[in-house]
Amino acid sequence: xxxxxxxxxxxxxxxxxxxxxxxxxxxxxxxxxxxxxxxxxxxxxxxxxxxxxxxxxxxxxxxxxxxxxxxxxxxxxxxxxxxxxxxxxxxxxxxxxxxxxxxxxxxxxxxxxxxxxxxxxxxxxxxxxxxxxxxxxxxxxxxxxxxxxxxxxxxxxxxxxxxxxxxxxxxxxxxxxxxxxxxxxxxxxxxxxxxxxxxxxxxxxxxxxxxxxxxxxxxxxxxxxxxxxxxxxxxxxxxxxxxxxxxxxxxxxxxxxxxxxxxxxxxxxxxxxxxxxxxxxxxxxxxxxxxx
Amino acid sequence: xxxxxxxxxxxxxxxxxxxxxxxxxxxxxxxxxxxxxxxxxxxxxxxxxxxxxxxxxxxxxxxxxxxxxxxxxxxxxxxxxxxxxxxxxxxxxxxxxxxxxxxxxxxxxxxxxxxxxxxxxxxxxxxxxxxxxxxxxxxxxxxxxxxxxxxxxxxxxxxxxxxxxxxxxxxxxxxxxxxxxxxxxxxxxxxxxxxxxxxxxxxxxxxxxxxxxxxxxxxxxxxxxxxxxxxxxxxxxxxxxxxxxxxxxxxxxxxxxxxxxxxxxxxxxxxxxxxxxxxxxxxxxxxxxxxxxxxxxxxxxxxxxxxxxxx
Amino acid sequence: xxxxxxxxxxxxxxxxxxxxxxxxxxxxxxxxxxxxxxxxxxxxxxxxxxxxxxxxxxxxxxxxxxxxxxxxxxxxxxxxxxxxxxxxxxxxxxxxxxxxxxxxxxxxxxxxxxxxxxxxxxxxxxxxxxxxxxxxxxxxxxxxxxxxxxxxxxxxxxxxxxxxxxxxxxxxxxxxxxxxxxxxxxxxxxxxxxxxxxxxxxxxxxxxxxxxxxxxxxxxxxxxxxxxxxxxxxxxxxxxxxxxxxxxxxxxxxxxxxxxxxxxxxxxxxxxxxxxxxxxxxxxxxxxxxxxxxxxxxxxxxxxxxxxxxxxxxxxxxxxxxxxxxxxxxxxxxx
Numbered sequence: 001x002x003x004x005x006x007x008x009x010x011x012x013x014x015x016x017x018x019x020x021x022x023x024x025x026x027x028x029x030x031x032x033x034x035x036x037x038x039x040x041x042x043x044x045x046x047x048x049x050x051x052x053x054x055x056x057x058x059x060x061x062x063x064x065x066x067x068x069x070x071x072x073x074x075x076x077x078x079x080x081x082x083x084x085x086x087x088x089x090x091x092x093x094x095x096x097x098x099x100x101x102x103x104x105x106x107x108x109x110x111x112x113x114x115x116x117x118x119x120x121x122x123x124x125x126x127x128x129x130x131x132x133x134x135x136x137x138x139x140x141x142x143x144x145x146x147x148x149x150x151x152x153x154x155x156x157x158x159x160x161x162x163x164x165x166x167x168x169x170x171x172x173x174x175x176x177x178x179x180x181x182x183x184x185x186x187x188x189x190x191x192x193x194x195x196x197x198x199x200x201x202x203x204x205x206x207x208x209x210x211x212x213x214x215x216x217x218x219x220x221x222x223x224x225x226x227x228x229x230x231x232x233x234x235x236x237x238x239x240x241x242x243x244x245x246x247x248x249x250x251x252x253x254x255x256x257x258x259x260x261x262x263x264x265x266x267x268x269x270x271x272x273x274x275x276x277x278x279x280x281x282x283x284x285x286x287x288x289x290x291x292x
Numbered sequence: 293x294x295x296x297x298x299x300x301x302x303x304x305x306x307x308x309x310x311x312x313x314x315x316x317x318x319x320x321x322x323x324x325x326x327x328x329x330x331x332x333x334x335x336x337x338x339x340x341x342x343x344x345x346x347x348x349x350x351x352x353x354x355x356x357x358x359x360x361x362x363x364x365x366x367x368x369x370x371x372x373x374x375x376x377x378x379x380x381x382x383x384x385x386x387x388x389x390x391x392x393x394x395x396x397x398x399x400x401x402x403x404x405x406x407x408x409x410x411x412x413x414x415x416x417x418x419x420x421x422x423x424x425x426x427x428x429x430x431x432x433x434x435x436x437x438x439x440x441x442x443x444x445x446x447x448x449x450x451x452x453x454x455x456x457x458x459x460x461x462x463x464x465x466x467x468x469x470x471x472x473x474x475x476x477x478x479x480x481x482x483x484x485x486x487x488x489x490x491x492x493x494x495x496x497x498x499x500x501x502x503x504x505x506x507x508x509x510x511x512x513x514x515x516x517x518x519x520x521x522x523x524x525x526x527x528x529x530x531x532x533x534x535x536x537x538x539x540x541x542x543x544x545x546x547x548x549x550x551x552x553x554x555x556x557x558x559x560x561x562x563x564x565x566x567x568x569x570x571x572x573x574x575x576x577x578x579x580x581x582x583x584x585x586x587x588x589x590x591x592x593x594x595x596x597x598x599x600x601x602x603x
Numbered sequence: 604x605x606x607x608x609x610x611x612x613x614x615x616x617x618x619x620x621x622x623x624x625x626x627x628x629x630x631x632x633x634x635x636x637x638x639x640x641x642x643x644x645x646x647x648x649x650x651x652x653x654x655x656x657x658x659x660x661x662x663x664x665x666x667x668x669x670x671x672x673x674x675x676x677x678x679x680x681x682x683x684x685x686x687x688x689x690x691x692x693x694x695x696x697x698x699x700x701x702x703x704x705x706x707x708x709x710x711x712x713x714x715x716x717x718x719x720x721x722x723x724x725x726x727x728x729x730x731x732x733x734x735x736x737x738x739x740x741x742x743x744x745x746x747x748x749x750x751x752x753x754x755x756x757x758x759x760x761x762x763x764x765x766x767x768x769x770x771x772x773x774x775x776x777x778x779x780x781x782x783x784x785x786x787x788x789x790x791x792x793x794x795x796x797x798x799x800x801x802x803x804x805x806x807x808x809x810x811x812x813x814x815x816x817x818x819x820x821x822x823x824x825x826x827x828x829x830x831x832x833x834x835x836x837x838x839x840x841x842x843x844x845x846x847x848x849x850x851x852x853x854x855x856x857x858x859x860x861x862x863x864x865x866x867x868x869x870x871x872x873x874x875x876x877x878x879x880x881x882x883x884x885x886x887x888x889x890x891x892x893x894x895x896x897x898x899x900x901x902x903x904x905x906x907x908x909x910x911x912x913x914x915x916x917x918x919x920x921x922x923x924x925x926x927x928x929x930x931x932x933x934x935x936x937x938x
Contacts, residue, residue: 132303133310136580138535141553141572142314148557148565149318188708191668192722192771193695196687203710225434229539232436233554245436252440252543256448266437273432 026282029275036272040092048073048082051089052240055080060258075260077250086242087264093243094269097158098223102216104162105223109169110212114200116170117177127170134167140226147235157236161226165219172215176208210287217280221273228269244269300584304577311573315566316359368570369563371556378567382549386534388458389541389548392467393533399472400479400529405522407476408483412491412518413510423480430477439470439543456545467544471537475529482525486518493517523586531579535572607680608641609811610779615639615664616673617657632881634660636835637674639908644778645805647812649826649843651819651858655881657835658815662781665813666698667691678779696726699772703784705764709756715767716742716752722774741770744807746800762793766800773804781813786821798825819862823847831855834879834889837908841915851917853894888920896921898930 022030039046049055055076063075063083074083116127134142146160177200180186185207189199228245230236232252237243244265251262362369368379411423446466447455454463490496491514499509529536538550545551549568556564617635635657642648650658663669665676667683676683678698684690702708709718716738723729729737739749745766756764765785772780782801786794798821805812814825822829823843830840831852839852850856857872874893885892891901900920908918920926 129306129310133307133314136307136531136576137311137573138532138576140538141535141569144538144553144557145315145565145569146318148560148562151560184704184707185710187668188700188702188768189710189721191666191695191700193692193725194721195692195725198725206712207710221432228434229436232434233539233542235554235557248436248440255440255444259444259448262440266440269437270433273434274428277428277432 023282025278029278029282032271032275033279036091036095036268036275039088040095043088043092047085047088049085051081051086051242053081053085055082060254062258063260063264066260074264075258077258077261078254083247083261083264086247087244087268090242090244090247090265091268093237093241094224094227094245097161097227097237097243098220100158101161101164101223101227102220104159105164105166105219106169106212106216108162109166109171110173110205112166113170113173113175114177114204116174117181118196118200124174127174131167131170134163139164140229143226143230144235147230152235152238154237154241157227157230161223164223164226165215168215168219169212172211173208176211177204180204180207214280214284214287217276217283220280221276224269224273224276297585300581304581307577308570308573311570312360312363315569316356363570368567371561371564373559373561378563381564382552382567382571385547385549385552388546389534389537389550391464392471392537392540392546392548395464395468396471396475396537397529397533399468400475401526403472404476404479405483408480408522409487409515409518411480412484412487415488420484423484427477427481427484430474431481433474435470435474435539436543438473439466439540442466442470443543456543458546463544463546467537467540467546470540470543475536479522479525479529483518483522486521487514490514490517520587523583527579527583527586528576530582531576532572534575535568609644609679610640610642610665610813611677612638612640612661612665612674613677614674615661615671615676617660617664617669618672630882633835633884634881635664635671636884638664638832638835638837639674640665640830640837640840642779642811642813644811645809646828647805647814647826649822649829650813650815650832651817651822651829652832653817653879655879656832657881658832659783661832662700662783662813662815666700666779666781667694693726696722696728696775697777698779698781699775699777701765701768701772701780701782701785703788705761705768705788706756708768709764711756714753714755715759719752719767719771719774722771726775728775737774741774742767744773744804745770746796760793761789762796765789765793765797769797769800769804773808773810776808777810779811779813781815783815784817785814787816787818794821801825819847819858831858834881834884836889836918837916838890838919839915839917840908841913841917845913845915851911851915851922852890852919853896853921854890888918896928898926898928900926900930 055072057080058069058072058076059080060078061069061072061076061080064070064073066075072082072084074087076082077086112127112130116124143160143164147157150156177186180203181190181199186199186204189203194202224244227236227243228248231243231245232249234249237246239246247265248262248269251258251260251265254261366379368377370376371378371381407423407427411420414420443455443466446453453466454460455466457463496509496513499513500506504512534549537546537548538553540546541548541550542554549571552564553568555561556568615635615638616633619632619634620629638657638661640648640650640661650661652658660669664671665678667676667678667686670686678694684694709715716735719738719741720734723734723737735752738752742749742751747763747766747770751759751763751767756767759767780801785801786797789797801812801814802825804810812825814822816822826843828841829843829846830837831846831850831854832838833854839846839850839855846855847859850859853872857874860872872895875895879889885902887900887902887904888894888897888906891897894901898920904920906918906920906923906925908916909923911917911922917923921928
């Protein structure tokens with residue numbers, strides 16, 4: 001992603017590079033997201049315990065700041081499993097799903113959008129009808145229906161969430177590709193004899209990359225929310241695997257006795273979606289103010 | 293105008309056909325319903341009888357046609373668990389869901405739109421920043437987290453309100469708040485950006501340059517134009533009156549359509565899932581149609597075009 | 604000029620269906636309606652007319668970028684291959700185009716040098732090692748410096764961008780160059796430089812130019828032959844000096860009289876009526892509602908493009924003497 005973003009930023013910026021002043025909230029967002037990414041990558045190294053390990057002598061022990069011990073800094077659950085360790089593994093799972101689903105949605109949407117723009121006619125109408133259909137149905141309901149019919153597995157779940165938001169990329173990719181080929185650089189390259197593959201991958205895609213990346217940052221938090229919502233309902237990630245939504249769903253049973261089980265993953269969900277949204281808004285203002 | 297409406301109606305029907313087809317395809321791809329329902333070690337005669345009863349041995353296109361005609365007759369199948377008609381099961385849950393979503397919708401509109409307009413008119417003021425901060429928070433806090441936090445504070449700590457169930461109007465307060473706050477935040481954000489865009493348009497500058505007073509310009513030019521994108525979002529909210537409370541109903545153990553859907557999905561009670569899917573699609577499509585009609589009323593360009601097409 | 608022309612277009616027709624607004628009924632528009640033209644190697648044909656007259660569409664048709672609904676195009680004695688086939692793509696190396704908006708025609712994300720080398724990459728001309736030298740030569744040929752190769756389009760001036768577009772067009776050594784309003788987006792001071800450059804390139808390489816412009820003086824300066832278009836048809840064609848000094852068609856006369864000239868006050872012909880709308884093409888001669896000389900016949904029968912005594916072609920009943928001016932027409936109010 002980043003190697004696509006770079007040229008787009010260069011072209012948008014004037015030749016002399018000015019130093020970008022980051023607003024404090026954006027610095028916070030970048031910091032938090034870096035922490036989350038590091039945690040996800042190093043999950044096995046930083047987690048103090050295996051996430052399924054039981055400590056039956058320390059069940060429902062509170063976190064340090066609520067009078068607990070450093071043995072389990074964020075406390076333990078009903079079975080004595082370390083909340084911090086489970087949280088770290090859950091972050092990895094939730095981010096993996098969110099990244100996977102965002103990538104799938106973007107690839108699917110851009111491909112369909114380009115196909116619609118290139119072939120026009122019936123293909124375009126079919127894609128637009130699908131876009132309408134997708135945009136007019138609450139995605140959660142569609143997702144629940146698919147889960148009901150197909151049952152659940154992790155790859156299926158990621159692909160399913162990948163279907164969220166493809167219609168936005170498709171709309172953007174089609175619109176920009178149509179305008180690029182009706183006049184301007186894409187038409188000029190076609191006249192030079194370039195194959196459609198070359199036109200779309202070497203010219204159109206890099207030129208719309210910044211817009212696509214902004215839409216991805218807007219879709220990413222929605223996918224995190226969707227994943228955690230479905231997992232909270234017990235219909236997403238299935239035990240023994242764990243995700244942030246799973247932890248909240250599990251912790252709900254102990255709301256009165258051990259609220260920390262639920263609060264830790266809730267905070268992570270909120271801070272992560274908040275950070276991506278802040279970053280996305282900031283990127284949108286800088287790269288593509290036309291997008292809303 | 294007739295042509296415009298006709299096109300819209302055709303598109304709405306197409307969406308419904310797509311939903312039905314989607315349900316059918318997913319149903320067929322999902323494996324053998326006979327084996328899903330009966331346990332794997334059920335006697336073969338029982339499975340064969342089940343297949344016979346549900347018509348699973350016929351060619352696919354026949355099943356598709358039968359499926360379609362059954363749906364047009366209003367026959368949405370029976371719950372595979374307790375044998376009651378799915379539509380009955382769903383229908384008796386609708387009032388409970390509306391008891392949550394209608395007050396929540398009123399709250400979203402009553403809070404979100406004025407807050408968005410106020411923030412836009414007082415751009416960069418303290419109030420604007422506060423509204424925006426709340427709006428971002430409302431968007432990023434998932435409903436189940438918000439709901440559980442409200443329970444933690446108002447039910448567990450303060451003991452003011454019940455945490456779940458459906459016995460009195462007091463039970464509805466927390467779920468309605470949970471639904472309303474999130475929706476109001478989204479709506480405020482949208483209204484604000486729609487207003488800001490309109491306020492920056494040349495016709496606003498023109499009106500002000502002509503000497504039209506600020507409040508008149510806002511009322512006559514800005515609000516009607518900003519209403520167009522806002523109506524779309526409100527339309528979507530109206531469309532999800534039945535489907536929008538899935539998570540919140542689960543948090544508060546509220547026996548509505550959403551709770552039914554989650555249980556049906558967990559039990560793979562396909563007839564009920566499909567019935568809710570169609571019901572939600574119909575609501576959504578009807579709401580979109582109404583939005584399209586409102587567009588006609590709000591956007592004179594569409595009106596003029598419609599007249600032009602007629603005459 | 605002897606021999607078979609490099610480019611021949613016969614009776615080209617291009618129709619579009621256009622909807623007025625979102626819901627309007629489709630209207631058929633004939634953007635190009637029976638255009639025939641020929642262009643020899645090393646020569647320039649000027650195509651002139653107001654915007655919307657179909658001259659740009661004609662340019663796109665002869666390049667094979669659009670498929671004509673009627674008529675055909677022959678290039679180097681071969682028919683135009685179907686669009687987006689390998690053969691069609693190979694032919695792109697032989698014919699090139701220069702655009703009105705050079706900034707739009709360049710990819711703003713790639714340095715100029717990469718874009719000039721792109722046709723060489725596409726058609727596999729020369730080795731990768733020779734590219735920098737070839738690009739430097741192309742840049743020098745169009746009056747840019749080799750170090751401009753590293754610049755991005757937005758870092759160049761309008762004239763430099765147009766030179767870069769020209770360098771890219773010339774990279775494969777084409778035999779035909781279609782210039783679609785190549786100077787109208789440029790400053791007046793730059794226009795002459797770009798026209799001189801085009802003439803220079805033609806001198807050096809013997810390339811054939813189809814020069815499309817609404818600027819009569821530019822067309823006259825560039826062209827060996829001029830065709831005047833009105834609403835999708837050629838109404839007059841001939842030697843530039845003849846057409847511009849004594850235009851035969853009333854529309855050409857109006858165009859010529861619109862050129863500002865010092866010391867010639869008050870003799871301008873002001874066209875009456877609505878500007879041409881290709882969706883509502885008048886009957887007969889499409890120009891008759893605006894023509895000061897129109898006779899009754901002009902609204903019934905479309906005139907044919909045929910030679911006048913001095914050899915040039917015109918499509919006008921009056922110019923050919925078929926009718927006399929204003930014959931049988933009700934008195935019109937004075938302009």
